[in-house]
Amino acid sequence: MALRRGRGSNPRRWQKAKATSDWPRLSIYCIRRLFEKVEGFLRARCFTERMDDDQLRQKLASWEVRPEIPPDFQRNVWQKIAVREPKPKLPLFGNWNISWLRTPALATYAIILGGLAGTGFGLVESSKANSRNWKSLEAKYVQSIDPYEHVRTY
């Protein structure tokens, strides 16, 4: 069992204890450090020198892994695959690349197209309205000089 790094092994606390000459705390710190060193040494020896190949093989053969798979593991995997997979092409468009039809691009194209169409129809309509207004101004002028037109409009 590994020794937990406690208060005594904290270098800051060591510095503080040293500065205030807190000898009980300093001694506890030294003992903990000593235990940590010994434990590290023993572990290293166990795995490198004290255990031969047969023992290691036995240990490895007896090592049993029991993985705990979360219940939604498979679904998560498929979801991740689906996210990374390229979107299937619409059969209507054959083998064409329709990646530009993704939502933000589609929104941009639709708005640009809408703006252009609106402007185009607006220009046509304003041209017609201007033509009508021009004709009405012409009629107004004729009416202003022709008394018979005056009488007709009464």
Added chain:
Amino acid sequence: MYERTSIRYWLLFIAIGAFAVALIAFCGTNFFGTRDLREIAKAPNGELEWLRREFHLSDTQFAKIATLQSAYTPVCDEMCRRIMETNSKLDRLVSEKREVTPELEAAIREAGSVQEDCHKQMLAHIYRVSAQMNPTDGQNYLRLMKSRVIQPALSSDTAIRAATE
């Protein structure tokens, strides 16, 4: 299922947005494209502004023609009054009489005389106005007035077509 619904909402928003943009562009273009002529049409002397633009009048020409027009307006109003008087008199006599009486003959002659006067005055004004214009524009003005005023039964481009043929 959730993704499909989300895509449907997106498509709906895109369609609504595109329609809104199209509508705004249409209304804006239409409003700003017709603003100039709408203002001219609303103005009290809009017809003179039409004349200025249609026949490329300079400021001097426009000022002279405006003066001519303001001098002609009372004459035109007076002729209008006379036409209405003679027409109502003729209408009354035609309704009252059952035969052509000397009184009815006189009313017909008077109506014809008023019409003749009107044509003379109007034609004189048209010539005076065309004299203020550049020769080409003056010619075009006479053609247009001929088709609109002197030969009203003919279609508006008849005189122009006849002149160009």
